[in-house]
Amino acid sequence: MGDITYGLEGKIAVVTGGSRGIGLEIAHELVRQKARVVICGRKQENLDAAAAELGSENVMTFQAHIAKEGEVEELFRRIMEAYPGIDILINNVGMNLMTPAIPDTDFTMWQKIIETNLNGTYLCSRAASRVMRAQGRGAIVNVSSIAGRKASPAMGIYGIAKAGVEMLTRVMASELAQSGVRVNAVAPGMVRTDFSKPFWSNPDLCSHIVKTIPLGRIAEPMDVVHPVLFLASEASAFITGQTILVDGGATAV
Numbered sequence: 001m002g003d004i005t006y007g008l009e010g011k012i013a014v015v016t017g018g019s020r021g022i023g024l025e026i027a028h029e030l031v032r033q034k035a036r037v038v039i040c041g042r043k044q045e046n047l048d049a050a051a052a053e054l055g056s057e058n059v060m061t062f063q064a065h066i067a068k069e070g071e072v073e074e075l076f077r078r079i080m081e082a083y084p085g086i087d088i089l090i091n092n093v094g095m096n097l098m099t100p101a102i103p104d105t106d107f108t109m110w111q112k113i114i115e116t117n118l119n120g121t122y123l124c125s126r127a128a129s130r131v132m133r134a135q136g137r138g139a140i141v142n143v144s145s146i147a148g149r150k151a152s153p154a155m156g157i158y159g160i161a162k163a164g165v166e167m168l169t170r171v172m173a174s175e176l177a178q179s180g181v182r183v184n185a186v187a188p189g190m191v192r193t194d195f196s197k198p199f200w201s202n203p204d205l206c207s208h209i210v211k212t213i214p215l216g217r218i219a220e221p222m223d224v225v226h227p228v229l230f231l232a233s234e235a236s237a238f239i240t241g242q243t244i245l246v247d248g249g250a251t252a253v
């Protein structure tokens, strides 16, 4: 897939959680497409390692916890100091804690998962969409999960947060369409990253999961990258408010 181009040369793209996993692969592809890329994360050492790996003068890194309003406001203030605008926001940050059935959860678990997955996506979307609305153009792509579509064991609160991300996608798409801003999402099934290592590194569990996927394997981060770039580019100019499921057919059967 190395020769696909999306017309993103010179575009300013912000990738939250761009220091590892899917976000880092998205950043790699954006660099290959000659975009100007901003990545953010909580840990400076992860950002430094990612910047070294990306090895491009078109990459900037900023430390920010996306669930903290003040840090997100400061992140976007600094981005706007460095660049004249924002063309693309990829809301990639997400986290899960294995959670018991809802009656057995505690409120701290609920808050932590909702804060990062839903509040964080809202805060970054709000900040970027203010810039995009004023510019009269922009594309936001949210990274959701099939857990937002079907109730999955140990992922209850996470799934609720991701369902919220999908509704945020549709609400913002309808509100911002007239301003030239499109908002879409991708919803992967299991992808081979640190995040899901407890699942794919367990051979029995992994082969059980693979049996539920018609395409017969779990996703690699690159499987998610191209749908994200498609939604971020003019190739999807007439698509807004949609979620592409990147799950090897798991939810089709």
Ligand SMILES: NC(=O)c1ccc[n+]([C@@H]2O[C@H](COP(=O)([O-])OP(=O)(O)OC[C@H]3O[C@@H](n4cnc5c(N)ncnc54)[C@H](OP(=O)(O)O)[C@@H]3O)[C@@H](O)[C@H]2O)c1
Pocket (backbone or CB within 6 Å): 016, 017, 018, 019, 020, 021, 022, 023, 040, 041, 042, 043, 044, 046, 047, 064, 065, 066, 067, 091, 092, 093, 094, 095, 116, 120, 143, 144, 145, 146, 187, 188, 189, 190, 191, 192, 193, 194, 195, 196
């Ligand atoms: N992997 C899967 O199986 C899978 C399946 C479906 C959906 N997804 C979704 O795909 C997205 C990416 O997942 P991944 O597997 O690539 O995750 P990952 O490997 O755990 O990477 C997460 C990235 O986000 C950053 N991050 C985490 N919390 C943050 C916060 N509060 N503020 C700022 N940065 C933060 C991390 O850097 P720091 O640790 O330095 O902050 C890292 O760069 C998530 O939205 C996830 O829900 C993943």
